[in-house]
Amino acid sequence: MDARLLAIRDEVFRRNPGEIEFHQAVNEVFESLAPITGKHPEYADAAILQRICEPERQIIFRVPWVDDAGSVQINRGFRVEFNSALGPYKGGLRFHPSVYLGIIKFLGFEQIFKNALTGMPIGGGKGGSDFDPRGKSDGEVMRFCQSFMTELYRHIGEYTDVPAGDIGVGGREIGYLFGQYKRITNRYESGVLTGKGIGWGGSLVRPEATGFGAVLFAQEMLKTRGLSLEGQRVVVSGSGNVAINAIAKAQALGATVVSASDSGGYVVDEAGIDVELLRQIKEVERGRISEYAERRGSSVSYVAGGSVWDVHATVALPCATQNELDDKHAARLVESGLIAVAEGANMPCTAEATAILQEAGVLFGPGKAANAGGVATSALEMQQNASRDAWSFEHTEQRLTEIMVGIHHDCAATAEEYGMPGNYVAGANISGFKKVADAMLALGVI
Incomplete structure (x- = not known):
């Protein structure tokens, strides 16, 4: 600086x-x-x-x-x-x-x-x-x-x-x-809040959008190295809306997601997380992640306390909260063969962890790019409210996919333009800043 x-x-x-x-x-x-x-x-x-x-x-x-x-x-x-x-x-x-x-x-x-x-x-x-x-x-x-x-x-x-x-x-x-x-x-005034129920002004795909978007961004990063999510071992933190839908999308694209967590601990399910069971426990019953292990059977291990980042993976999707993945765990993940990280939460990796991941050549999608699918679909909800319209799941998901692919392209191209190829953090920050700064210049000193 x-x-x-x-x-x-x-x-x-x-x-x-x-x-x-x-x-x-x-x-x-x-x-x-x-x-x-x-x-x-x-x-x-x-x-x-x-x-x-x-x-x-x-x-x-x-x-x-x-x-x-x-x-x-x-x-x-x-x-x-x-x-x-x-x-x-x-x-x-x-x-x-x-x-x-x-x-x-x-x-x-x-x-x-x-x-x-x-x-x-x-x-x-x-x-x-x-x-x-x-x-x-x-x-x-x-x-x-x-x-x-x-x-x-x-x-x-x-x-x-x-x-x-x-x-x-x-x-x-x-x-x-x-x-x-x-x-x-x-x-x-239905456009005043987003995330509403489908029957009273909400948008299809909005509940899934942040988790889906993070996975779509990860998929785009992997494509730059001739890879995909097919066959990847994925660790996800959290067990709320973002985590559950990230798990669902990653597994739909062929990955095996082996973990989920909450403030009490985490589970490891080598067969792949049962999304519907997890959704029932966390979203319907508002229960704890320990109940997943109890109901899933002896093949699932539950660790009270500790960190889900002790579980090795090729792809990591931190979807819980800020600063949950520190430098110690970043180094351990790199040693275990980590290829890519897409932040589903806001700033879940510490600055030190981000530096370690980038220095090791891990594909790293920062939250302001990787988890933008949620707010993008909120804007699509606002569009539907303004036009008194309701879109199909397929159309809305296609729009989300187009937006996430566009964000990835924008970040990658900007990083390349400014001499930092592959640096999605710099690409996201510079691209986002330039869009806002140019608008501020146009509007005058206000």
């Missing part, structure tokens, strides 16, 4: 103290930008870098709700509307105890470039709360969501800011949030 970029980065860190995930995301982007800022001095003249790191709006609010025992509980809500140069803010809501402003800003910053890579007219934003839906009754989740939306509704709209789901926010939560929005505004 040259001295000018370093000075801007350090000032961002100073202005946002203690937000370590945000710092990590900013640093990762800045490390890629020296080639493009050298070629385009106009970006420096217009302070594009400084402006792109400063959210257009940061909203923090109190969320009071009443639990089943009649006690009042208080959580904190967030919405960071980061950049709208390309369109209305777009990004999910995360409900998890770890949520604080730094997490939301890291996710929102990543979302700017991810959304730009899709080629769709959407800006970047993110939101959420430190509320934990795990272990809560449907009534408690509903009351929390209604309270959350009672504040959030005034800041969102189909032409302003369009939230979606993320960790802890699935179809149940989106339903309660949309119901409260409709109740308060007295209008059926």
Whole structure:
């Protein structure tokens, strides 16, 4: 990183103290930008870098709700509307105890470039709360969501800011949030939220899109070496929506996925994960991954605690959460013959792990490219809502495939153009940044 970029980065860190995930995301982007800022001095003249790191709006609010025992509980809500140069803010809501402003800003910053890579007219934003839906009754989740939306509704709209789901926010939560929005505004503005149920404005393929997209990106990377997912041994982390659908798509393309995990531990199933059993336990029953081992039989091993990255693989799909795969496990995976990594989660590999993987020649698809299928299909949902239309599964999946192939091509071509062939991190960062920066220049200093 040259001295000018370093000075801007350090000032961002100073202005946002203690937000370590945000710092990590900013640093990762800045490390890629020296080639493009050298070629385009106009970006420096217009302070594009400084402006792109400063959210257009940061909203923090109190969320009071009443639990089943009649006690009042208080959580904190967030919405960071980061950049709208390309369109209305777009990004999910995360409900998890770890949520604080730094997490939301890291996710929102990543979302700017991810959304730009899709080629769709959407800006970047993110939101959420430190509320934990795990272990809560449907009534408690509903009351929390209604309270959350009672504040959030005034800041969102189909032409302003369009939230979606993320960790802890699935179809149940989106339903309660949309119901409260409709109740308060007295209008059926279906384009205001994505991830809705199929029967009331949602899109086919949206539940599968992030997991499917990560696998499609991995497949495109493998093709550059004359390989495919056929016959690959794949390790997947997580057991939520993204992980389950990544497992399903990888196995449909001929891979054997041997693992899934949650916060309690992980399972290894050498015969290949039974997707329908996993879906039943995690999405229907809201159970634990240990129950998969109990019901699948003695051929499956369950490891309490530990790391799923102790399991050797040729392809890794980290689909759980940020910074889950560290340098120690990256080195171990390289030694075991790892060929490719596609990030299904947001920034699941630490900076040190990413460096080890890239230095070893492992194909590495960063989250802002590899997991862009979710937000891309959310934009397709917005299209359907705007035209009062509903597309078939086959048509929507074809559009998703076209978008993911396009993102891969864009990242690869950009990396080649700037003298870093095969470096998907640099390709994604430079391509996404250029799309947003050019729009910001066109719109003036705002």
